[in-house]
Amino acid sequence: MRTYLTRLLGQRWAVEAVPDGEAALKAAKNRAFDLVVADVMMPRVDGFGLLRGLRSDPELSTIPVIMISAGASEDARIAGLEAGADDYLVKPFDARELLARVSTRVALRKLGMSIAPERWGVHDVFAHAPIPLIMLHGEDLVVEMANSASLSTSRIDRNMLGVPLLELAPELTGQAVPELLREVMRTGVPYTEQELPVKLQNGDRLEETYWNVIFAPLRSASRNDRRVIAIYTEVTAQVEARRKLEALTIELETASRTKDEFLAMLGHELRNPLSPILTALELMRLRGQYSREQDIIERQISHLTRLVDDLLDVSRITRGKVELKKRRIEIAEVVARSIEIASPLLEQRAHRLETDLPRRGLAVDADLDRLAQVFANLLTNAAKYSDQGSRIVVSAERGDGVIRVRVRDFGIGIAPDMIGKVFGLFVQESQSLDRSRGGLGLGLAIAKNLVEMHKGTVAAFSDGPATGTEMVVELPAAHGDEPDDDLTDDGMDSALRTARKRILVVDDNDDAATMLKFAFEELGYAVEIANDGPSALRIAKSFRPDVALLDIGLPVMDGYELAGRLLEQRDPTRALHLVAVTGYGQEADLRKSAKAGFEDHLVKPVDLRKLERVVKQLVS
Incomplete structure (x- = not known):
């Protein structure tokens, strides 16, 4: 910071840089300085210690000091000003702002604040300062001096010098600015504000404007000879731009x-x-x-x-609504599950799938379903972008604390300009109008997000068109206990035949309800259907179902309310099992259905065999 300030300020002024407050005090006693720019945090003697040393020495007490600090709070700024600083700048700051403030303080120093303006003999210094400056005098805030920069940016002209501020801008009456200026003159404490709101007349209406201001007192031997320098920059455009952005x-x-x-x-x-x-x-x-x-x-x-x-x-x-249910699993188990998911497309396109990975020794802490989804998406992508009957290879290895899985195809490859884009949402390689590859371009984006949720990475590699593609996933290797041997899948249940258990199907989609009725009647159940809540309650009183399959988005009363009403009116000597069969499948929906009394929650379209298993388990 010291080197930066020396280089920046050295473009206009002679600068001496020292490492701490003690060295600064020593230098100030030996040489005359127009200004001290001091960091608050310094070794040996800090910025506040330097201030105390300067203000306690009669020969040094009038040297203006600009404090620089990383403390951005209002309390920090006030503490600096109360300690005797003439100005306070918060890091990081704009170089132009620092130059403007230093220029102002140097100009004020040269003006000799204890001497009446007409005797200063340095009006040209004030007049040519690069920022707007106005000097105001007395309780009426009479405009005593105004430099050329202020004349070009305000309504004040040379014919109005000697006129009270409120005569020049009567709309300031009752606003903060006049009282702030008087307060600075009375107390001798400078005032600094960013984006101070000021209403100014613009034609026949008042317009809200915003200003960065510094109001600095002019010290004088006479208490009745009070003046204040106003330094101001309009920032209305910046404020409006920021608000539009917000x-x-x-x-x-x-x-x-x-x-x-x-x-x-x-x-x-x-x-x-x-x-x-x-x-x-x-x-x-x-x-x-x-x-x-x-x-x-x-x-x-x-x-x-x-x-x-x-x-x-x-x-x-993208909304962070996916919760991972991690456990210790082998990559072989994940790959087996992903192959099962992707197998319909692999078989349809007659691809030859080869695997090269050990059954054990490549364990990760992961959500099996979500990680299987990752590799199923990669396999699906490889299958779609490879010609019929192509070869696809899945391999895995351990290296550098990670488990590395590769999915290699020998298909159309990826153009160099697409390598960095393939994991974006809705991104696909250029296709002909027949869109023969299909899909929405979401699979790789989903895979990338899920891998990153597992603290892993995924990358695509290809030498260009017609050279094939390799997708490489790296996941943190698990340490410690080996996972349980759980690589076998559950067998499918045979067709259910029950002793005429009763099922009530409630769905406002009559086709959906009818199809479920036919299906469960074929399986030996007694089934009644209803299309709304009141009908369901009426039927349930006489039918006395063992299981109720309820849609959630029902007319009249929704599935949650219906569930509560069914449980209230059921025969206390008989069990009633509730299953949600609905299109609402987000985490919040599952929590809400569990709270309402549902024992299971299935998302449409429902696999009938899965629904059979759920019902059989409930009634057994």
Whole structure:
């Protein structure tokens, strides 16, 4: 800082730099200085000690001192001024502001503040100061002097010198400025303010303006001879620009929240029609009516479901709504799960998948489902951007405290200008109009965010078009105990046949309710349906269901209220199990449904086999 100040101030003045307050006092006693610029924090004797030394010495007491400090609070500034500083500047500061303040203080020093203005003989110094300066005198604040800079930036002209300030600007009556100027003259304590609001007349209306001001007292031997120097710079444009930026920031944040709410609602509305379609297909499968065309429909619906899930994942991740449920797991378990997720596309495109990783020894502390989603997205990306029947290799190794996983394909590669962009939202390589690769360009963005939530990194490498791509994920290696051996998947339950357990299905989408009714009747359950809360309550009184499958977004009364009413009116000798089957699937929705009494929460479109398992477990 000392070197910087020496270089900056040395462009205009002769500067002597010393390391601490003790050296400064010694130099001041040996040589004459027009100004001292002192840091508050110095070794041996600090800035306040230097001030006390200067002010206690009659020969040095009038040397102006500008204090520099990192303390930005109002208390710190007041403490500096009360200790005797003439000005107080907070780090970091603008070089122009420092030069302006030093120039002012040097000019005031040269004016000789204990001598009447008409005897100073240095009017030219005042007049040519590079910043606006006005000298005001007496309780009426008479304009005594004004330099050329002030004349060019205010309504004061040379014919108005000798006129009280409030005659020049009557709109200042009742505002803070006149009283602040008088207070400085009375107390001798300088006043500094950033963005001081002042209302000034502009035509026929008052206009709010903002000013950075310094009001400095002029010391005089006579108590009746009081003057104040006003130094001011208008910053209205800067204040308005900052406020516009703040308003724009709020507007953007609001738009972002609105976007997230829209995505959540869009996901709910898209899931509603998907659910009965998938249920109908599953019912056809159970009845042995499945055909090749229906297989195509199921594949396309599954694809649409993944797109909806990607949209909602992006919304949750960008808002920090994803909570990781970490445990000690092997990378082999994660990769196995990800291959299971990506297998439909891998099989559809007849890719040859090779793995090169040990079953044990590569443990990480991670959320299995979310990390499996990462590698499933990378595998899906490799499958989409590789020709039919291509080779994809997944390998893993330990190195430098990390577990490194590589997903290598031999597909279309990535152009050099896209390498740094592929992990952005909605980013895809250029495609022809048929968009044969599909997708929304969200998979890699989701993968990157989830990896970073695990304190890891992911990077893409490619030598260019037609050379293939390698995605490399690095995750912190786990230390300590080995994870439990949990690499086997749960087997699917066989078709459920129950002793006529009763199910009440409540959904305002009649197709969805009807499809669930058909499906569970095929599985041996007694099923009744309702399309709103009042109907459900009426049916439940006589039907006495064992399980109620409730949509949340119902008309008349929502699913949460209906759940409470059903539990209140149920036969106390019979159990009633509530399951939410809804398009609302965010963390807050799950917490709310649990609080309302739901024992499980399934998000549409629901896999019928999963719903079967949930119901069977509840009624067994």
